[in-house]
Amino acid sequence: MLSRRQFIATSAITAGASLLVPSWSARAASQISAASDDGFMVLEPKPATAPLAGAGRPPVNIWGYQGTVPGPVIRAKRGARIRVRLKNGLSQPTTVHWHGIRISNAMDGVPGLTQDAVEPGKTFDYSFIAPDAGTYWYHSHAKTWEQVARGLYGLLIVDEDTPPKVDRDIAFVADDWLLGKDGQLHEESLGRMMDWSHGGRMGNWLTVNGLTEPEIPVRAGERIRLRCINTANARTMAFSFGKLGAHLIALDGQPVPPEDVTGVKLTLAPAQRADVVVDIQGSPGDKLAISEVSTRHSIEAALFTVTNAPPVRAEAPNEPVTLKPNRAIPLPKTAGAQMIDLVMEGGAMGGLRQGIIDGKMLSIQELVEKKLVWTFNGKAGMQKEPLERIPLGRTAVVNMVNKTAFPHAMHLHGHHFRVIERDGKPVANAPWRDTELVDRNEQVKIAFVADNPGKWLFHCHMLEHVAAGMITRIEVG
Numbered sequence: 001m002l003s004r005r006q007f008i009a010t011s012a013i014t015a016g017a018s019l020l021v022p023s024w025s026a027r028a029a030s031q032i033s034a035a036s037d038d039g040f041m042v043l044e045p046k047p048a049t050a051p052l053a054g055a056g057r058p059p060v061n062i063w064g065y066q067g068t069v070p071g072p073v074i075r076a077k078r079g080a081r082i083r084v085r086l087k088n089g090l091s092q093p094t095t096v097h098w099h100g101i102r103i104s105n106a107m108d109g110v111p112g113l114t115q116d117a118v119e120p121g122k123t124f125d126y127s128f129i130a131p132d133a134g135t136y137w138y139h140s141h142a143k144t145w146e147q148v149a150r151g152l153y154g155l156l157i158v159d160e161d162t163p164p165k166v167d168r169d170i171a172f173v174a175d176d177w178l179l180g181k182d183g184q185l186h187e188e189s190l191g192r193m194m195d196w197s198h199g200g201r202m203g204n205w206l207t208v209n210g211l212t213e214p215e216i217p218v219r220a221g222e223r224i225r226l227r228c229i230n231t232a233n234a235r236t237m238a239f240s241f242g243k244l245g246a247h248l249i250a251l252d253g254q255p256v257p258p259e260d261v262t263g264v265k266l267t268l269a270p271a272q273r274a275d276v277v278v279d280i281q282g283s284p285g286d287k288l289a290i291s292e293v294s295t296r297h298s299i300e301a302a303l304f305t306v307t308n309a310p311p312v313r314a315e316a317p318n319e320p321v322t323l324k325p326n327r328a329i330p331l332p333k334t335a336g337a338q339m340i341d342l343v344m345e346g347g348a349m350g351g352l353r354q355g356i357i358d359g360k361m362l363s364i365q366e367l368v369e370k371k372l373v374w375t376f377n378g379k380a381g382m383q384k385e386p387l388e389r390i391p392l393g394r395t396a397v398v399n400m401v402n403k404t405a406f407p408h409a410m411h412l413h414g415h416h417f418r419v420i421e422r423d424g425k426p427v428a429n430a431p432w433r434d435t436e437l438v439d440r441n442e443q444v445k446i447a448f449v450a451d452n453p454g455k456w457l458f459h460c461h462m463l464e465h466v467a468a469g470m471i472t473r474i475e476v477g
């Protein structure tokens with residue numbers, strides 16, 4: 001993002017309509033092509049082009065579901081069954097992971113663990129219940145450092161039984177692309193060890209909903225629910241809602257008590273989501289920016305342009321939007337919990353000398369040959385043995401200690417957890433999350449009830465880090 005303005009002059013394009021989260025019932029057919037007779041929606045990842053860099057610039061070669069980036073919004077009512085037939089239109093194997101969904105294990109989309117990767121031209125049927133309302137996403141879980149970088153992701157929205165009253169529901173899918181001088185995806189850097197051993201592959205081009213600095217026409221007085229997500233491979237982003245009145249209502253899909261975030265820096269690590277309600281105040285012609293502010297160079301990510309239409313309401317509503325809690329996530333009982341240590345080591349400036357693979361100690365030179373440079377508890381990459389086996393229904397407490405020189409966004413599959421301690425200090429009533437940022441030299445304790453049977457990955461969501469060793473799994477039940 002640092003050089004976006006130097007790279008090419010940005011040209012805002014008006015694309016409000018395409019930013020709307022379409023209603024599932026009304027536009028299912030146009031969102032998911034070729035729904036089959038048996039009720040499966042066909043989801044096809046394939047090469048395509050997308051106007052990432054803005055009007056007047058050449059389209060960028062991407063890989064997208066249905067050839068679009070982001071992919072189509074998949075939307076269902078809470079508790080409904082979602083049926084998706086993955087049809088692989090790529091030249092390499094792939095799978096789909098339904099991030100943040102408390103899903104049945106066989107549908108989790110992890111190749112080599114919950115299913116075989118789907119070969120080019122082949123299909124795989126995903127069928128699962130989404131138990132919780134909220135903002136989720138789906139993405140490739142095969143060679144993610146390449147497939148997600150090329151655009152294989154989309155929003156998965158699960159609607160509340162009674163959705164809160166807002167005037168519009170809009171996607172805010174932020175991505176960080178690395179474009180070369182020719183304006184195309186910088187392919188030479190995919191797999192580059194320099195990135196894998198440092199902070200991951202960082203981009204130089206910010207898009208929201210696959211567009212450069214989109215302008216979204218709004219009416220004064222409108223109340224809008226924004227489904228914010230960071231789909232970047234590695235960059236932790238932060239957003240400021242500027243002059244927009246804004247309040248946070250959910251994190252990682254799970255409701256939180258409404259919190260005023262007007263003028264606040266809202267941090268989103270890779271894969272994290274935030275539902276934010278904004279109230280539009282202004283006069284016709286006003287441009288209200290949402291900015292990306294994680295670096296010294298603030299970038300306007302999207303602009304709300306107030307139209308001439310009469311105001312929806314004279315004043316912003318006094319009451320914030322409040323979401324009802326989802327189906328109860330069982331509260332962890334720390335007394336008698338299974339205590340699990342997870343020490344993160346390695347990476348550049350980490351001084352890693354060796355690492356274990358399936359009981360065998362390898363030197364750092366041998367590890368680097370395998371492109372493994374990070375370890376969990378001294379072990380590099382996926383092992384034959386899980387990190388831990390946890391009886392069904394037991395509380396697990398994972399004590400994560402980051403001894404590396406980089407932050408890591410830790411993601412647990414199939415469960416939501418909460419932070420109970422940070423750097424030795426107890427934390428009360430932290431929000432439920434599926435992805436938590438652990439800063440360098442930080443210690444974070446999380447707790448969850450292992451109530452979902454199966455083999456669940458636990459990994460860093462910086463996609464170069466997971467590929468280079470930061471991956472393990474728990475086995476529940």
Ligand SMILES: [Cu+2]
Binds near residue numbers: 407461462
């Ligand atoms: Cu990491």
